[in-house]
Amino acid sequence: MKKISLMGASGSIGTQTLDIIRQHPDEFQLVAFSVGKNIHFARQVINEFHPELVSVLEKSSMEMLKAEFPSISFTYGQLGLTEVAVYNKANILVNAVLGRVGLEPTLQAIEERKTIAIANKETLVTAGHLVMEAAKNYGVDLLPVDSEHSAIFQALQGENAKNIDRLILTASGGSFRDYSRADLEAVTVEQALNHPNWSMGAKITIDSATMMNKGLEVIEAHWLFSLPYDKIDCLLHNESIIHSMVEFHDSSVIAQLGTPDMRVPIQYALSYPDRLPLKNKRLDLAKIGQLHFKEMDYDRFRCLALAYQAGKEGGSMPAVLNAANEAAVAAFLEGKISFLKIEELIEKALTRHSCIKAPTLSEIQEVDEETRAYIYSLLSS
Secondary structure, rough: OEEEEEEOOOOHHHHHHHHHHOOOOOOEEEEEEEEOOOHHHHHHHHHHHHHOEEEEHHHHHHHHHHHHHHOOOOEHHHHHHHHHOOOOOOOEEOOOOOOOHHHHHHHHHHHHOOOOEEEOOOHHHHHHHHHHHHHHOOOEEEOOOOHHHHHHHHHHHOOOEEEEEEEEEEEEHHHHOOOOOHHHHHHOOHOOOOOOOOOOOOHHHHHHOHHHHHHHHHHHHHHOOOOOOHEEEEEOOOOEEEEEEEEEOOOEEEEEEEOOOOOHHHHHHHHHHOOOOOOOOOOOOOHHHHOOOOOOOOOOOOHHHHHHHHHHHHHOHHHHHHHHHHHHHHHHHOOOOOOOHHHHHHHHHHOOOOOOOOOOOHHHHHHHHHHHHHHHHHOOO
16 A cells, blocks of 8 residues: 655645545555645545644644644644655655745655655756756656646656657646737736636646746656757647647657546556556547647747746746746736736846856755745835
């Protein structure tokens, strides 16, 4: 039986991970998890899965739960995330938190030789060089949970990496895929959160609408599959049926298809190298009838172009990209800025920054904080 630590249990990936564990009680056991402020949800998970360690955001919440469940160990805050990540009874860490907070716990878990099922884009985006080097040094598997990277990972099983010509990441186009630049001037938060294909958290849904989500995935793919950016392409695909493709130098293309259901890549990461049955909607291509594709417009999707720019420059630039995006998206969700202002703020942060070519963890943390402070200063000016 595989024993699982789950960071970010109450989010979209976290709740679907719990559903996988629920479907396969003889295969998986939840031994530790973290949540933020959703204490009601934490109680439900504790009562159903009986974990041994639980981390919450605030000390007061920890004390309250400790009084209710005296047989369980509780912790809190950033230190609590790390305690969940390195919990000695677990052999797999599912990193499903949002934001850069997942980086340090993941590095600690790698040092403890935990298998990492990674859904937290920011860990690889901000510090891919540190994470991949640590995984190599400690002999740890990094198993992708994002549907696009899982698709590539599956397509590469039994293949030789030297034969890869390019990776093709597919993108739904998000909530505004049929909008012109002019149409985007006055879009609302509610419109942006209405994704046509996927059910995701607010931040990721906004990232999908700006196409920053795809940009972060491009940077992730660069690190996960050790390919230069000129061998990583993006393709608009409305239906989200083909999750990504690998083209080989003999012109063969291998694609992974499926319904838009994140439980598939989550379960594959947990069960790898095996596959397990999954109760979900099956793909019916005859019923779908047609699949549509369109070349990516990098002028239209400016955030994607900025992500390629930051990734190619490397060093500390992706950390700036990520921090500026997180701060700008939060401001948009709070109604403080317009939709197109997101990309404007990110570009200003990238232009302002002097790149550090091989940043240490402490330098990445400092760049992250400085970038957020800069964005906040622009918002208040």
